[in-house]
Structure formats: structure tokens, C-alpha cells
Amino acid sequence: MSGPRAGAFAYPWDVDGDPAAPGLLADLGLAQVTLASAYHSTRALTPRHPAHRIVTAEHAAVLYPPDPGRWAGRPLRPHPAGEWAPGDSFGRAAEALAATGLQVHSWVVLAHNSRLGAEHPETSVVNAYGDRYPWAPCIGRPDVRALLVDLAAEAAARPGAAGTELESCGWYGLAHLHAHDKTGGVALGEREQYLMSLCFCPSCREGYGNEGADPGELAAAVRAALAPVWAGSGPAGGLGALEAPTAAWRAGTARTFQEAAVAAVRAAAPAGFRVLLHADPDPYRCGADSGTDPAHVLGLADGVVARPPRVADFAAHARPGTVLAANLSVVTGMGGAPGRLAHDIGLAHEAGAGELRLYHAGLASDEDLAVVRAALRKLG
Template identity: 60%
Template structure:
């Protein structure tokens, strides 16, 4: 299987040994961030620093002035990676080391956008806005995301892209000094707290047969047992197929089947059309000069799930995208629940990329990578993604190198 390592441009820029070191892992490709959310990142081998603080979501290349001129929603530029075009500099170094380069584009996850344009954010049943979560049903947000995907995905010298957060984002978010863990929310609770009640979504619920105020009241009513501690949740906690099915069954029970299906009908249609539009825009931007440019989506096979791995309908997404990147770190049952729904769908050239965290300090098991990858392959995976070569320790990278040699 082709193996690709995730990287940030700042992992490479200013470190003359970085590209060679990544190539020596045994990977054939790097998935390099071109548009990314705010983060604080370790750079354990960089010759001049150890920490990079990306203060807000930004593109890591100079955005096209003509494309964005006069537009209210536009990508933010960065100032924490050296150089005028850190993506291009890093990509050139990686290509010189013999590595194929894909872009890594984060779409519907942007806290600064929500802070500066509050109306663009998801608004929950209580009226709270989530500035990190743009509402993908809003026309102005969709236009911005589709154009961002087209520009950020097709950087010169690249042969494909991974689109992350190409769907609904919700409550779950790695936030500075986070204090929301005092009340445990299972998958159903997360979904209820992620429903959007902005004016566009309210109209959408109506179109699908649900009174938005009735849905809002039912959502608030369904959440009360969580705040009181009465609800333990129906999920089995393993991430298995039963876990995902149990989440949706619980939502239907809490809201009532009619309201639940109306909400899901609206949200699923919004996500699916955004995904199709982004894939089409990227392909158009790649143009005739790159007919083999591959467009991948970070995904989860449960359409009601939100986040970086956006919920999708497997058969639908594989009918228009070239493949999916699937989170496969964790127990065998979780890996099976993620991969099996995609196996057998779409053309034979579709890619199922198993994404494994290889940073021990972030919950990864690089020492088990060879066995885990072999298990993923038996379930239909035909590529690997390794998160994240820039963040991993030397010991973690040594384990990755050994695993890739073992896999051949």
C-alpha cells in the first residue's frame, strides 16, 4: 500500500534535513497542509525552534488576490511560517527528495471566521453560536468553502488532495482550556448539541416537514436528562457499528422519529451537496493539465456524525470522490465499523485510506502499525495515512520505519 505522512510546511521550511528524513521513513507521499485551523504544534527536530503557534485558521500560501477581491469571506493569511509561500517551499523540498505531494485542506473549521462574522456560525438550540463551526447550509459559507477548496487543494506541483471537515462541524472541538467535560455527552448528545438553528437551517427543517420551533423545543427537552446526569447514553463505547447505530436510534427515541428524520434529511442533503460541489470545483481547478488529480474526503460512515471526519453516505461519496480517508486508530471493532461500510462501493480505482495516529503521546500505537495496517488491508484499505510525521518523537518514527519495512 502507498503510505503518506501528514506534515505542516513549518516542519520542512528552515530544516534542510526534514525532507530526506521523511523519505527515509519509507513513505511514498506527504500530505502537506495548505489550509489549516489554529493550533499549537511541536517541532521536535527543527534546528531553530520547538513550538509553532498558529494563532488562527489560515492558508499557508499567498491567496489569489483576484479571486478574493471585494469579498467579505476570504481566507486569512498566516505569519508564523517563514517565507512568502511556505507551502511551495516545503513541497519543492519534498518533491526533490522523491516524494509525491498531496495538499491537506481544512474547510468547515475556522474560529476566526466565526468570531469576525458571527452570523456564519452554527447556532445551537439554546442560541449559542459555535465560532469554530461554520454553518455549511448558509449560501455565503458554501461559496467561500467551495472556492477555498478549489484554490487550496490544487497548489502547483501537487497530484491530489485530502479535504478535511468537508461537512458539518459541531460541538466537539479541541479548545484552549476546555471546560465542557463536566457533563458526559454520548454520540446522541453530541448530535443534539450540534444541530444548527440559524435562519437558513430553520427554513431547511421546514422544507423537510418539521416545524423548526417544535424541533428546537424537542432538542432542549431531549438534552435535559444529560444536564441532570440521568442519561448514561446508549453507545457501547467501542466505536463499533453497533455504537453508531445505537447513537442514531437514541436520537430517534429522544426527538421522535419524524423530527429526527426531518432534521437528518436536511443536514444530510446539505453535507452531500457541499461535498459534491467541492470535489467538482477541485477537479475543475486542477484542469486538463492534471487529469489524474485525486480528490479524497476525510469521512465517517455514519452520516449523523460531525467533525474533521465528516459524516457521509458511503455509496454516495464514492460515486463522485476518488476515495476517503478514514480514522482507523483504535480497537479492531472500531476499524471494522469504519472500513466495512465503504468496501464494495464505487469503482475499483476508489481509494480507502486507513489513517493511523503514529504519535504515542496523542494516543497512537506506532509499534502496532504493521499489524493494524494489515488488518485494515483485510477490510479493504488500499492506502495508509500516518498522522503525523512532524509531531512524532524519534522513537515513534523509528517504529514507523520498522513497520513500513515489515509491510514491504
């Protein structure tokens, strides 16, 4: 049985400084590695690295030296990593991976940056209660869009990369699992997450007004819709006549941001460079897999990386050459199921996926990787 083309995610610190890492990844049966070049703050396990076991990325950073000419004099700009990924960590890791025959694609996180929110709080999403989300830059703000579009171009088209995957290329919101997260006391479904992620910064207030919705009335309507949730008496209600103009502002803003980011990458990258978005077909979705219109995004980018249940929604709008990659978790300790990989690959293939993204080769245990290796070899 021949399966989809397999790739896996990795961080530069999984590879840089570990001479055995490239060969281990190549031996899994992968065709490519999606390697982080711009990433949010995190604490990550490195089970096999000879120099460390825990990497603490203290803030959102680019994992290469940013171009001083591009960012000179700009108050909003990316920051280089500290000791967790010094210098051109991406470049060194990419070169080592390429030497084994693995193709490298850059992995660029855009609208997820807690350092930006801490240093420039005005850039953050503000909910209907007036609370700021410092991890979530608001893509409705022109200054934020300018930063993220230029970041997309610089971080995507790195030397040694044959393509890119843009994560958080759209609205971000409540669902983040912030440091020592304690927001699970009240269960929030998709509708509640959406309402808690609606932004009321000055740019978004102006945007709602331009669509015919009074922002003050809208904020009050959101709070009223959520009141039963906090009381435990029922799910969130609707926004009535304010629903459509709210959705119009959000969808239109996400579309133009995605268009600008992809165009910037294409302008900076060589011919044949692939541009994929981590995406969800639900336009209300906020987060790493940003909400999109499948027909629009597949007419814009070369394809998408999506969770397996969502692949079929994109497959219905695929064109010749469209890349549909299924994102499958293979880290048992993070809820993945490597033992089901062959089964899950079959389901993803039936849904239309021609490629796989395995999350996450650097975080997985040796035991998990052994199961992955066996599954990929069986699929041929």
C-alpha cells in the same frame, strides 16, 4: 509481506527551513506526504526543526499567498498565515519534499475556522440553546458554502500537488477541543454530540421548515431530548416525528456541499489529480471526518481517508480504482501506538485499505519515527 502504500501528514513548518526534514521523511519508507495548505489555528510541536520547537498558528489560514483576484471585495475570504508560515510556505515545503521523490498531496481543512466565527459571528453554527460555535462555520449558509467551495479549489490545486485530501468537508459541531476546553464534565456519546451539533441559524431554520419541521418545535425537542443528560438520569431521547425531516435537511445539505467542493477542485486541477475526502460512514457524524453516504461519496470523489474501524463500511461500496486510506495515529504522546503499527496495518489491509495515512510525521518523536521506519521496512 507487502503492505498498503504509505503516506503521512505534515505541516509546511515541519519542512520549510529544515534541510534535513525531506530526507528523514523519505527514509521512513513513505510514498507520499499529505501537506497542509489550509489549516485551522493550532499550537504544534516541531521536535527536530533547527529554528523552533513550538509553532503557534494564531488563526485559521492558508499557507500560501491567496489569489487577490479571487477574493477581492468579498467579506468572507481566507487569510494568509503570519510568521508561522510566511509567504508560500506550502510551495517551498512541497518543492523540497518532491526533490526526494516523495509525492505531495494538499491537505485542506474547510468547515473549521475560529477566525471566521470571531469576525463574522453570523456564519457560525448555533445550537438549540442559542449558543454559537465560532469554530464551526455552518455549511447551510450560502455565503459560507461559496467561501468554502472556492477555498477548496484554490487550496487543493496548488503547484506541486498531485492530489488533495479535504478535511471537514461537511457539518462541523460541538466536538472540537476548543482552546482550554472544559466541556468534559458531562459525558456525551455520539447521539448527544449530534444533538448538540444541530444548527439553528437562520439558514438551517429555513431548511428545517422546507422539510416540514417547525424550527421552534425542533429546538424545544432537542432541549427536551438532552434534559436527562444534564440531570444525569439517562441518555438523550429521540426527536419523534421531527427526526426524519431534520436528518433530511442535514444529509441533503452535506451531500450538495461535498458535490460542489469536489467539482470545484476538479475544475481547478489538472487531469489525473486525486480528490479524497476525510469521511465517516455515519451520516450523523460531525467534525474532521464528516458524515457521508458511502455509496454517494465514492461515486463523487476518488476515495476517502477514514479511521480503521470505518474502512470496511466504505470498502463495501468501492469501485475499481477507489482509494481507501486508513488513518493511523503514530504519535505516542497523543494516544497513538507506533509499536502496534504492523498489526494495525494488517487489520486495515484486511478491511480493504490500500493506502495508509500516518498521523503525524511532524509531531512524532524520533523514537516514534524509528518504530515507524522499522515497521514499514518489514512490510516492504
